Amino acid sequence: MKYPDLFPFSWFKGFRPESNDNLETKSPLRQLADIISSSVDQIDATFKDRGQKYPNLDAPFDPTTPAEATALSPEVIHCSSLIVAACAHLSATVNIPTKLLFDVGGGFHLSAALGVIIEGNVVEILHDHPSGLGVYDISAKNGMEPTRLARLLRLLATHHVFIETSPNVFKNNKLSSMLDTHKSFDTIQSKPEDKYVGTSGISALFAHTCDEVMKGSAFLTETLTDPDIGASGAVEDCPLAVAFKFKKSFWEWLEEPRNEYRMNRFMLAMEGSAKLEPSDAILRGYQWGNLPPQSLVVDVGGSLGHIVREIRNAYPGLKYVVQDRPAVIESARQIWEKAIPSISDGSVVLQVHDFLKPQPILDARIFLCRGVIHDYSYSVAKLILRNLRDAATENTELLIIDTITPYACLDDNQARVGYGIMGTETLPPPTPLLANLGKANAVPYILDSQVLVVLNGEERTIGSFTELLKDSGWKITRVFTISGSSGKQILAAPV
Numbered sequence: 001m002k003y004p005d006l007f008p009f010s011w012f013k014g015f016r017p018e019s020n021d022n023l024e025t026k027s028p029l030r031q032l033a034d035i036i037s038s039s040v041d042q043i044d045a046t047f048k049d050r051g052q053k054y055p056n057l058d059a060p061f062d063p064t065t066p067a068e069a070t071a072l073s074p075e076v077i078h079c080s081s082l083i084v085a086a087c088a089h090l091s092a093t094v095n096i097p098t099k100l101l102f103d104v105g106g107g108f109h110l111s112a113a114l115g116v117i118i119e120g121n122v123v124e125i126l127h128d129h130p131s132g133l134g135v136y137d138i139s140a141k142n143g144m145e146p147t148r149l150a151r152l153l154r155l156l157a158t159h160h161v162f163i164e165t166s167p168n169v170f171k172n173n174k175l176s177s178m179l180d181t182h183k184s185f186d187t188i189q190s191k192p193e194d195k196y197v198g199t200s201g202i203s204a205l206f207a208h209t210c211d212e213v214m215k216g217s218a219f220l221t222e223t224l225t226d227p228d229i230g231a232s233g234a235v236e237d238c239p240l241a242v243a244f245k246f247k248k249s250f251w252e253w254l255e256e257p258r259n260e261y262r263m264n265r266f267m268l269a270m271e272g273s274a275k276l277e278p279s280d281a282i283l284r285g286y287q288w289g290n291l292p293p294q295s296l297v298v299d300v301g302g303s304l305g306h307i308v309r310e311i312r313n314a315y316p317g318l319k320y321v322v323q324d325r326p327a328v329i330e331s332a333r334q335i336w337e338k339a340i341p342s343i344s345d346g347s348v349v350l351q352v353h354d355f356l357k358p359q360p361i362l363d364a365r366i367f368l369c370r371g372v373i374h375d376y377s378y379s380v381a382k383l384i385l386r387n388l389r390d391a392a393t394e395n396t397e398l399l400i401i402d403t404i405t406p407y408a409c410l411d412d413n414q415a416r417v418g419y420g421i422m423g424t425e426t427l428p429p430p431t432p433l434l435a436n437l438g439k440a441n442a443v444p445y446i447l448d449s450q451v452l453v454v455l456n457g458e459e460r461t462i463g464s465f466t467e468l469l470k471d472s473g474w475k476i477t478r479v480f481t482i483s484g485s486s487g488k489q490i491l492a493a494p495v
């Protein structure tokens with residue numbers, strides 16, 4: 001499973017910790033307010049220099065405008081992340097504690113409301129009404145009870161998704177418009193199963209999140225307190241399996257005929273979200289060009305082979321194997337034979353292989369595992385990595401591509417969790433912000449819960465990766481960070 005980078009920057013890159021002068025005399029509230037104020041000054045100056053205005057939250061999102069491009073530039077994102085982190089920290093400090101706890105404890109109501117709005121195609125209905133539309137008119141289209149619809153829209157508008165322009169009249173804003181499939185309501189109604197086909201995948205991703213993932217998440221407590229499965233790492237013991245009462249993997253459950261709609265939606269969410277990554281990210285870290293000609297690259301769980309295709313386009317002198325489940329390899333074969341007939345020369349082999357079983361290739365120069373290891377618990381991930389280790393020569397390398405979740409504290413004890421690994425150095429953010437920038441960097445932890453619910457998987461800290469790899473016979477030698485990509489490239493060698 002590969003979720004998108006919804007937070008497209010490396011928070012630690014380019015940080016300039018503030019001088020500690022005067023920090024002791026400033027109250028924490030003042031320190032936070034100053035971070036916000038100086039960051040706003042810097043953003044204002046950048047926009048002024050470029051003769052632009054900061055994008056308006058009340059207007060639909062338009063990624064083609066120069067102002068949106070500036071808002072996503074590294075220097076502005078650096079400042080905006082400090083603002084988000086400091087605002088959340090300040091708000092947590094000054095808010096009435098029970099109010100804040102309500103926000104946290106009742107957060108699932110937001111997910112549920114968002115799910116209803118997406119399934120009810122409300123964003124698409126409002127698309128044609130830029131000044132807003134009354135709930136009775138929305139209801140006349142999608143058939144949902146209008147007063148309840150209004151309450152859910154108001155809950156979301158209170159959290160800056162949609163705007164209530166006058167009582168019971170709502171319109172899209174920047175955030176709600178991100179969920180727009182840009183298809184008319186009538187087009188969607190005529191073929192609901194195709195709603196997400198040809199879209200960015202963002203709406204499909206949140207529909208998946210607010211449906212099966214939220215329902216699975218509701219059973220985290222039951223799962224974790226169950227004496228039989230609470231500590232199990234098996235994919236069939238995950239919270240989603242408890243919620244939906246099945247005993248198989250998420251993949252197998254999705255393949256059931258009654259889940260056809262969810263399956264298509266999930267595939268489109270994954271396909272669309274992959275497009276949010278820089279297309280050449282795979283070429284920007286590990287130096288494929290340094291491999292001797294004819295070196296063998298094995299993409300383990302390589303899906304349809306899109307990553308191998310990217311590497312091969314740049315480095316045709318290497319040999320490639322893509323391994324995956326039978327149905328996936330069958331689809332891959334059809335795609336490759338049509339698109340690249342030269343595959344028959346043997347330079348790319350599409351191979352059915354279950355990575356939970358011993359690895360048949362014994363002369364790989366590098367095993368690639370992209371978006372695979374995070375799907376699994378320690379025990380299953382260790383089995384996969386051990387299978388690769390058993391098949392490795394002394395020159396074989398392993399390249400894992402997954403998110404690395406930062407600790408929420410400063411990592412004083414780096415000797416234990418991977419000190420000295422090139423590419424893992426970080427600079428602390430300004431005092432008193434959390435070491436991981438808190439709310440400004442929450443997405444990796446949300447994705448961590450997402451894979452936990454769906455497959456008992458884990459988005460790992462550098463400490464967890466170090467231990468997992470050590471326990472399966474590998475040692476991390478280097479970590480590559482790719483600008484604009486959520487995935488780190490974690491290079492390891494056999495020990």
Ligand SMILES: C[S@@+](CC[C@H](N)C(=O)[O-])C[C@H]1O[C@@H](n2cnc3c(N)ncnc32)[C@H](O)[C@@H]1O
Nearest residue numbers: 001002301302303324325353354355356370371
């Ligand atoms: C999240 S996808 C990652 C695909 C690809 N590496 C990428 O980065 O887009 C995980 C892949 O693992 C495959 N997979 C799942 N279980 C497998 C198994 N036991 N053996 C081999 N492949 C498996 C899935 O079919 C899927 O293609």
